[in-house]
Amino acid sequence: MVNDLCVAHVPIFRHLDRKSQERIATAARASQFEPGDIIFSPDAPEPKLLVIHEGHVKISHVSTDGHTHLLRVLGPGDFAGETNVLTGERPRHFATAVDNARMCVFGHQQLMALLGDYPAVAVRMLREVSMRLTATESRLESLISGDVAARLASYLLSLPMHKDRVTLPLPKKDIASLLDTTPESLSRQLRRLANGGIIREAAQRSIELLDIDALLNIADAAES
Numbered sequence: 428m429v430n431d432l433c434v435a436h437v438p439i440f441r442h443l444d445r446k447s448q449e450r451i452a453t454a455a456r457a458s459q460f461e462p463g464d465i466i467f468s469p470d471a472p473e474p475k476l477l478v479i480h481e482g483h484v485k486i487s488h489v490s491t492d493g494h495t496h497l498l499r500v501l502g503p504g505d506f507a508g509e510t511n512v513l514t515g516e517r518p519r520h521f522a523t524a525v526d527n528a529r530m531c532v533f534g535h536q537q538l539m540a541l542l543g544d545y546p547a548v549a550v551r552m553l554r555e556v557s558m559r560l561t562a563t564e565s566r567l568e569s570l571i572s573g574d575v576a577a578r579l580a581s582y583l584l585s586l587p588m589h590k591d592r593v594t595l596p597l598p599k600k601d602i603a604s605l606l607d608t609t610p611e612s613l614s615r616q617l618r619r620l621a622n623g624g625i626i627r628e629a630a631q632r633s634i635e636l637l638d639i640d641a642l643l644n645i646a647d648a649a650e651s
Contacts, residue, residue: 434451447545454540455532456533458530464528466523466528474516475533475534477508479506479507482530483528484501484525485500485601486498488520499605500596508522575608576616577646579620580645625638626638
């Protein structure tokens with residue numbers, strides 16, 4: 428059952444017992460999206476909380492002049508829309524599926540009822556939001572004080588690592604937007620890291636981190 432799998436495997440619900448998870452699952456709507464599908468937008472009729480089970484979702488803001496700025500990318504276990512679903516206000520940003528995505532979707536009324544019955548879930552949501560805010564502040568500091576190389580190094584080090592390898596969750600043009608640079612500049616920095624023996628690019632957006640200490644030094648250079 429998709430709902431049950433989603434509820435059971437995300438951090439904000441994982442601590443609950445099976446019976447509680449099953450109850451929460453009945454309040455969620457199991458949804459599937461294909462790459463490019465818009466999950467919510469500023470003209471959405473009602474706010475909703477997305478709890479991602481599989482796939483990735485990008486959160487972006489479109490300015491009045493039509494420029495799209497990527498804010499963050501969410502993966503399995505992450506959630507989005509919490510501020511709006513708690514306040515009942517419409518979302519300010521766009522949520523778009525990056526790849527085939529499966530998730531649980533909660534409406535405003537359903538979520539508020541659940542939080543009343545399970546206050547520990549609210550505490551865990553607050554903790555996750557606080558961690559996200561800390562990460563956003565770190566990113567802003569990097570944007571203000573660091574160059575593209577430092578931002579790229581920090582980003583690579585922040586990705587989930589398996590045997591010194593990371594996988595880029597997005598096309599390079601989207602990562603460039605996330606790092607507040609151009610695709611051309613991002614490609615140049617990746618080539619420099621590769622030529623310096625610090626990384627090695629492989630197929631399927633996979634990157635081998637050959638010299639993690641060097642990446643740390645580049646990332647830390649923005650703060651010194």
